[in-house]
Amino acid sequence: MRVAMIGTGYVGLVSGACFADFGHVVTCVDKDASKIEKLEAGVMPIYEPGLDSLVEKNVKEERLFFTTEARDAIRNADAVFIAVGTPSRRGDGHADLSYVYAAAEEIAELMDGFTVVVTKSTVPVGTGDEVEEIIRKKRPDGDFAVVSNPEFLREGAAIKDFKIPDRVVVGTDDERAREVMTELYRPLFLNETPILFTARRTSELIKYAANAFLAVKITFINEMADLCEKVGANVQEVSRGIGLDGRIGKKFLNAGPGYGGSCFPKDTLALTKTANDYNSPVRIVDTVVEVNAARKKAMADKVIAAMGGDVKGKTIGVLGLAFKQNTDDMRDAPSLDIIPALQAAGAKIRAFDPEAMEEASHLLSDIEFAKNAYDAVEQADAMVIVTEWDQFRALDLDRIKAALNSNIVVDLRNIYSPEDMAGRGFQYTSIGRPLV
Numbered sequence: 001m002r003v004a005m006i007g008t009g010y011v012g013l014v015s016g017a018c019f020a021d022f023g024h025v026v027t028c029v030d031k032d033a034s035k036i037e038k039l040e041a042g043v044m045p046i047y048e049p050g051l052d053s054l055v056e057k058n059v060k061e062e063r064l065f066f067t068t069e070a071r072d073a074i075r076n077a078d079a080v081f082i083a084v085g086t087p088s089r090r091g092d093g094h095a096d097l098s099y100v101y102a103a104a105e106e107i108a109e110l111m112d113g114f115t116v117v118v119t120k121s122t123v124p125v126g127t128g129d130e131v132e133e134i135i136r137k138k139r140p141d142g143d144f145a146v147v148s149n150p151e152f153l154r155e156g157a158a159i160k161d162f163k164i165p166d167r168v169v170v171g172t173d174d175e176r177a178r179e180v181m182t183e184l185y186r187p188l189f190l191n192e193t194p195i196l197f198t199a200r201r202t203s204e205l206i207k208y209a210a211n212a213f214l215a216v217k218i219t220f221i222n223e224m225a226d227l228c229e230k231v232g233a234n235v236q237e238v239s240r241g242i243g244l245d246g247r248i249g250k251k252f253l254n255a256g257p258g259y260g261g262s263c264f265p266k267d268t269l270a271l272t273k274t275a276n277d278y279n280s281p282v283r284i285v286d287t288v289v290e291v292n293a294a295r296k297k298a299m300a301d302k303v304i305a306a307m308g309g310d311v312k313g314k315t316i317g318v319l320g321l322a323f324k325q326n327t328d329d330m331r332d333a334p335s336l337d338i339i340p341a342l343q344a345a346g347a348k349i350r351a352f353d354p355e356a357m358e359e360a361s362h363l364l365s366d367i368e369f370a371k372n373a374y375d376a377v378e379q380a381d382a383m384v385i386v387t388e389w390d391q392f393r394a395l396d397l398d399r400i401k402a403a404l405n406s407n408i409v410v411d412l413r414n415i416y417s418p419e420d421m422a423g424r425g426f427q428y429t430s431i432g433r434p435l436v
């Protein structure tokens with residue numbers, strides 16, 4: 001199959017490279033010329049484990065191409081994927097669909113022969129209808145079908161998630177489109193991946209419902225963590241105690257500083273907007289949005305309290321800036337709430353992140369970036385772990401202790417044990433676990 005991928009970001013690039021690796025011929029298109037230049041030079045514009053070698057292999061074997069020029073890619077494609085961004089619209093929180101609609105206009109102009117137009121971007125219910133109308137208006141006699149195929153990959157594990165997904169969801173009632181989509185994903189039959197065919201609107205809603213459910217789960221355990229702190233219980237044991245129940249499940253029950261990233265914050269918000277538009281509010285999601293936003297802000301107060309209530313003139317060594325490990329993505333990262341609040345309280349920040357410092361430098365000001373974790377805490381008045389990178393999980397704690405000006409450690413990811421840290425002489429604060 002010949003595939004055109006419009007938008008070469010986290011989703012478009014990973015999906016494009018994986019489809020190419022399945023044996024399809026894929027052209028990834030992006031308006032951002034610097035991204036395409038980098039890719040053509042073999043440099044990844046994002047950090048995603050394993051992506052560089054996957055791209056290199058498929059470029060070499062002539063199944064994966066990059067361009068800023070959509071014309072040939074769309075004209076020759078059996079399927080054109082729209083994988084552009086759908087950020088929150090400024091002011092009202094609805095998904096901004098301008099990039100999706102612009103891509104639809106472009107596809108309408110250039111498509112040739114039967115073309116399956118696939119919305120891979122996360123889009124509100126009814127967007128497929130709108131995309132169809134845009135294309136139909138421009139090409140009244142065009143031969144095409146618009147399909148919803150939401151993406152569930154997680155940054156940091158994106159290749160595995162794409163190649164061995166829990167499920168593939170395809171929303172269409174067009175038989176020819178169904179055949180094309182089946183052929184595209186046929187290599188997954190080997191792993192017996194379920195392909196769920198639904199109506200287009202159902203498929204669009206599945207993506208939001210999935211993300212909202214996961215956000216509810218995280219927020220639930222975060223609130224349990226707060227309660228644990230008050231009543232002297234341990235949230236990790238609560239998680240395990242409930243997660244072993246098959247109806248609940250173990251995943252997404254790690255308490256932390258609140259969810260961030262490029263999807264949950266904007267998708268939960270967009271779902272509440274859609275629900276309100278249809279006069280069918282999703283109150284549980286409304287609450288989750290509110291609770292999570294407040295939580296991210298409250299994390300700075302937790303750090304300040306751990307440091308005795310005053311951080312004026314103090315230096316804080318921050319480990320981790322990305323919204324989670326194994327990515328350089330800073331979109332809506334908790335660090336973007338925590339660090340400015342600490343700075344506003346008078347603290348100086350020295351931070352280290354293995355991959356996200358370049359991106360963070362555009363979003364945070366007056367930070368000193370460190371060479372590594374030890375450098376970040378050198379002569380600092382506290383160490384604060386914000387992102388759970390593997391390399392922070394087994395730090396040389398004697399070296400940390402010697403580097404720090406104090407013995408204060410705030411671990412917002414619960415990657416160390418309170419008993420162990422207390423035993424080593426740290427004044428250790430974590431999330432939802434009793435102080436020792």
Ligand code: NAD
Pocket residue numbers: 006007008009010011012029030031032035083084085086099102103106120121122123151152153154155262263
């Ligand atoms: P991104 O911002 O990393 O990438 C989007 C890319 O599209 C950018 O490079 C931009 O230059 C390009 N673009 C925009 N308009 C274009 C056009 N008309 N022609 C060509 N290129 C164009 O975004 P992302 O994180 O890959 O997300 C894309 C979509 O996938 C969003 O709807 C998102 O919600 C969804 N999604 C993201 C993830 C994730 O983990 N990032 C997971 C599942 C779903």
